[in-house]
Amino acid sequence: MAGIVMCEPREMYNILNQSNKFSRLAEPNYLCLLDCRTKREYNESHVVSAKFVDKPAIQCAQVLQEVSRLPIRILMGGYERFTALYHFxxxxxxxxxxxxxxxxxxxxxxILAAGLYLGDVRQANDPNIQKDLKIKAQVNVTEEPGKLFPPGACHVFQIPVPDSCDVDIFTFFPDLCKFIDAHMSPTFSVLVFSSLGISRSATMVIAYLIYWQKKTLKEAWNHVLKCKSNIRPNRGFVKQLSLWEEQIHGTAITDISDPNY
Structure with a gap:
């Protein structure tokens, strides 16, 4: 029996937005999202891909946990709280x-509630995403300049490096952290992006969490991995993150010989 757990809106948001080449919502066995409100409420509006069920949420969860190998999640605050945060x-x-x-x-x-996001080039160039997420600053970890809508609407910190094990990315960490600190606020957010949002940008987000929250490399890695399930910084970047951990904490804590890194 898999059990029942509570799910914060941010976790639900990240579950809906997992992707490889395409959205994981296109995978038939990826997510079964059930809406347990009244039929009238469901017809008025519901979360993308949700299916209506005429049964209280806890009863649905109790039935499903008997047959599921994974935990059944109940959304905290329900539809109202989720869509207050993510109306789109x-x-x-x-x-x-x-x-x-x-x-x-x-x-x-x-990555951080309504403050720090991890994405790819397409998302960085989508004006609707910039508006919906109140993105006012971008960290562009690609070799190409991004497109801004309208031009000049965002503050941009460009880190023009390829996704190569031989690249020195460590020297950018201090200025990256200063840039995010200066532009992340309760009303505006920062997007860190690279071509696919898997290696370069993931490395930068992990580096920021080590600095800002004083997390170990392992803790920061696991936090980002929970948000985005397919991150994979290259081996050279992992070694530089270990050096960054040592600089912030005064000693290397995480064993990067572990094959999970």
Missing amino acids: FRTQKVLWLPREIDEFQPYPLE
């Missing part, structure tokens, strides 16, 4: 064609 995931659409699900465009992953 509301829809009235009930039936989705496979092509429509394939074309669903995920949003950047939320």
Whole structure:
């Protein structure tokens, strides 16, 4: 029996936005999202991909936990709290064609609540995403300049490095942290992005968490991995993150010989 756990809205947001080449919502066995409100409320609006069930949430969870190998999550605060934070995931659409699900465009992953996001080039160049997430600053970890909508709308810190084990990315960490500190606020957020949002940008986000929250490399890595399940900084970047951990904490704490890194 898998058990029942409570799910914060940010966790739900990140579950909805997992992607490889395409949104993971296009995978038929990835997520079964059930809406246990009244039929009238469901028809008025619901979260993208949710299906209506005429049964209280706890009863649904109790039934599902008997057959699921994974924990059943109950959303804390329900639909109202989730959509108050992420209104752009509301829809009235009930039936989705496979092509429509394939074309669903995920949003950047939320690393720190309404403050720091991890994404890719497409998301960085999407004006709707910039507006919805109140992004006012970007860390561009690619060799190409990004497109801003409108031009000059964002503050940009460019780190023009390739995704190579031989690249010195360590020297950018102090200025990266200063830039994020200067632009992340209760009303505005920062997007860190690279081509795929897997290696370079993930490295930068991990480095910031080590600095800002004084996390160990292992703790910061696990936090980002929980938000985005397919991060994979290259081996050279991992070694430099270990050096950064040593600089921040005064000693190397995380054993990067572990094959998980």
